[in-house]
Amino acid sequence: MGLIGPATSCDPRSTPPNRNKPHMLIHEQSRPGRRAAAQAPLYSAEVSDIPVSARRVAPLVLPEVSELQAVRHYTRLSQKNFSIDTHFYPLGSCTMKYNPRACNTLAMLPGFLARHPAAPDSHGQGLLACLFELQEMLKEVTGMHAVSLAPSAGAQGEFAGVAMIRAYHRARNDGARTEILVPDAAHGTNPASAVMCGFVAREIPTGPNGDVDIAALREAVGPQTAGIMLTNPSTVGVFDRNIQEIAGIVHAAGGLLYYDGANLNAILGKVRPGDMGFDVIHMNLHKTFSTPHGGGGPGAGPVGVSKRLEPFLPVPLVVQDGDDYRWVSEHERPQSIGRLTAFGGNMGILLRAYVYARMLGREGMKRVSEFSTLNANYLMARLKAAGFDAAYPQRRASHEFIITMKRETKELGVNAMDFAKRLLDYGFHAPTTYFPLLVPECLLIEPTETETKEELDDFVAALVAIREEARTNPELVKGAPHTMPVRRLDDVRAARQLDLAWRSTANCT
Amino acid sequence: MPFVPHTDEDVAAMLGAIGVATIDDLFDEIPRELRIGELAAIPAGMAEMDITRLMQARARADGQPLCFIGAGAYDHHIPAAVWQIASRGEFYSAYTPYQAEASQGTLQLLYEFQSMMTALTALDVSNASLYDGASALAEAVLMAVRANRKTKSHRVLVPRALHPAYRRVLRGIVESQGIEVIEAPFDRQGGQTPVAALDALVGDGGFAAIVINQPNFFGVIEDVDVLTDWAHAQGALAIAVVNPIALALLKAPGEWGAAGPERGADIACGEAQPLGMPLSSGGPYAGFLCCKKDLMRQMPGRIVGRTLDLEGKPGFTLTLQAREQHIRRGKATSNICTNQGLLVTAATIHLALLGTAGLERVAAACHANTRRLAALLCEIPGVEPRFDRPMFHEQVLRLPAPTADLLHALAAHGVLGGFDLGPDYPELDPALLVCATELRTEEEMQRYVTTLARVIAARTQAKCPVEPKI
Secondary structure, three states: OOOOOOOOOOOHHHOOOOOOOOOOOHHHHOOOOOOOHHHOOOOOOOOOOOOHHHEOOOOOOOOOOOHHHHHHHHHHHHOOEOOOOOOEOOEOOOOOOOOOHHHHHHHOOHHHHOOOOOOOHHHOHHHHHHHHHHHHHHHHHHOOOEEEOOOOOHHHHHHHHHHHHHHHHHHOOOOOOOEEEEEOOOOOHHHHHHHHOOOEEEEEOEOOOOOEOHHHHHHHOOOOEEEEEEOOOOOOOOOOOOHHHHHHHHHHOOOEEEEEEOOHHHOOOOEOHHHHOOOEEEEOHHHHOOOOOOOOOOOOOOEEEOHHHHHHOOEOEEEEEOOEEEEEOHHHOOOOOOEOOOOOOOHHHHHHHHHHHHHHHHHHHHHHHHHHHHHHHHHHHHHHHOOOEEOOOOOOOOOOEEEEOHHHHHHHOOOHHHHHHHHHHOOEOOOEEOOOOOOOOEEEEOOOOOOOHHHHHHHHHHHHHHHHHHHHOHHHHHOOOOOOOOOOEOHHHHHHOOOOOOOOOOOOO | OOOOOOOHHHHHHHHHHHOOOOHHHHHOOOOHHHEOOOOOOOOOOOOHHHHHHHHHHHHHHHOOOEEOOOOOOOOOOOOHHHHHHHOOHHHHOOOOOOOHHHEHHHHHHHHHHHHHHHHHHOOOEEOOOEOOHHHHHHHHHHHHHHHOOOOOOOEEEEEOOOOHHHHHHHHHHHHHHOOEEEEEOOOOOOOOOOHHHOHHHOOOOOOOEEEEEEOOOOOEOOOHHHHHHHHHHOOOEEEEEEOOOHHHOEOOHHHOOOOOOOOOOOEEEEEOOOOOOOOHHHOOOOEEEEEOHHHHHHOOOOOEEEEEEOOOOEEEEEOOHHHOHHHHHHHOOOOOOOOOHHHHHHHHHHHHHHHHHHHHHHHHHHHHHHHHHHHHHOOOOOOEEOOOOOEOOOEEEEOOOOHHHHHHHHHHOOEEOOEEOOOOOHHHOOEEEEOOOOOOOHHHHHHHHHHHHHHHHHHHHHOOOOOOOO
16 A cells, blocks of 8 residues: 555554454354343342233344453444544534533433433422523523523424424414425425425525525515525535525515524624524534534434514423422423423433533633634635635635535546545544535535644645545545545445344345 | 633634634624624633532432332433443544444444344334434334325324323424324223224224334233234234333234234334433433334434445445435435434443343343332222233322322422323323332332321321321
């Protein structure tokens, strides 16, 4: 293999021979009769009162392994992951910043973990105090009138937000509003959420400078418009300068404005969605408030609303009555869109966000947007200077920005995905690739405020080195990654020859 | 500055490279009138030691009462290894495995989870989780309505003996898509959902799906074979709502109904909380969703597949992504993106540690403990079983006094006595749903019984509705 860049642990010559050998499934390590005996009750209770007709017939085949085997297996699996703790992870639109350990430790105090969701409020004043204060802080930092912490993730927050828009129009007997406007750069969740709420999603184009095409918006609005879903700064990494005009156009048509909080990190403490004219927003606490991404969740997606939407907020809500806090449920909120999960939300994640918000405080919140924006603009400036093409070079970056590999793809035959995969060999998680869809061969890069200048400089050096490899040895880049536990995977085979679960006999086909 | 590493020299060099004088200049595209000053209502920042003190005091304030509540969330033992491993930074601080080659740990684990869930449910395909049991049921219903081309109905039949919060969540999510939720009554003597009562509900439209809950919310064992066959006879899909722990002993959804090509529930879903997730006031938990293979293209959420890399070595990747919002946008099977990955990590490690025999022991111990608790409580005059049918791991008791009053008095003594059914089922009032998991000892159960007996006795003597002194 040719040039491998700076001498780092990703040099395959330094990789121990067994590190990348295929890793057996836990099921394949199972032996009948072997188990982690200390984990279960020491006796088998008698259950003869359960009718035979209701009993399990087919034998249950779960792995039978020792405690050490399980611990070693999952510890070794963890080592096959890139993560924030181990690697720079500039995944655009995902805000992969440091997750402070205190948030985890304090949310996992026994008093919080042991509390049953149906325990009375009298046995939950500590939790409720945290949640109430979190609600209040989120109201202040977003400029919204009221907040519900109920949604479990961003997409559920979107569902709740659009459901409130629907409930609002219905309460006014305005049944003609059947369309939700969504910019073409929006996250896929936006149109999907609109459809889940029974609306038609109508796309609005983005103008050449990255802002919403105002003329197209004027054409699109009308008595059928229920609302518009916007991310600002948008997914192309710029702040829409016409936001007040957009709000005016949509409101004048009788529609409401929905703010997708995916990019709230960029403006925290600087500008507030409520002041921009938004009627309803969701926040991704696993992005802006640094709760863990966990390999794909759990998230938390609280929603905030203006005064006119308050009656429709999802339950439960936390209120303060004198010195006490209590839950408010659907009985007291007849117009609520209702309950999104059985027990009211991802409490453990909300506690982590609370701890993070208290540690930041009002000054720390401003620093989040300031330094995430500084890091993004610095990285964009360095990459531009190194000869890469920014998608919107004339604009300021928000907390993220896009470079397009269109030129490299054409001239060198090495595309954005090849760059992304080769970055893994250099010890960097790849940026978001091929999103947003309107920019060809794009990498959406979000460094976050918690990365050092040295890390950003190393990332620039890696991209420059990969481009040089693409010139001298393109096959090296096109065949990347070379140092991961597996080489590039066959996605087509995965979808055609489906193997979705281990079976003791044959696989699902 | 907490969590921001920049030195003054860094900032100066970075601003120089960008070509601006101050950080504030980077916000110059934002209309000036929109910028805000101080966030007055947000307190100043706290050091880790100070927030630790505050959180410890608050966690202590919530106490750790003796818990006999189940009702959809269960206090099980969680092996120490589960969260020690799940909290490793490599799992905790990774994201959705978009870059498969750099996420083989998470991907293989999800594949193992899918394998364990399909084994438990005896169905073909599992996804990689949804938010919780109730939202998983809503997704199962949406999936069934899309998939059922036989009846083309937009009506689903749901037992009244299904968790009230599940029914509320279901209505809230599916009714906006024009789906009608019809409730099937339960038998007042037995607590089960009698199939004889269902025929009258069919009407002209038929049903897209029937929801079958095993055990049901009252802990009563339903006649799942008869209900599944009835569903299939109507051309409806059968959706199982099941407790994964119970599946160690109870018939798996894939085995429900008479033998034949249609055998088994078509979809199974439920709450994975009993598999290694702390009670944590209701979340984060994880929903699971499994189905027969002919329905898998209607499945929402992430699915991991095993494939080969370009050297022919096995590896794992997200697959069937054409169902998902980031590809299909408005035409996706669901809007779900982030799900409950870390909880699935815990559940997978939990199941690997327990194995088949361990899970059976946990299920049996919970069942035996609840049976024992109910028997002890029924020695108190006026306390008796509400239903006469076989139960699993949870039981409804009739009480001699208003449930809320008794629970309130018990809580004052550090005992959470169960779930008050009155508000959701006025027809059963006063009734209490109790559960004693494998964690409850004989001594703890005796303490509950003694305390309840004293509370009831004190009320009877006082003969007044005010709270008795004991």
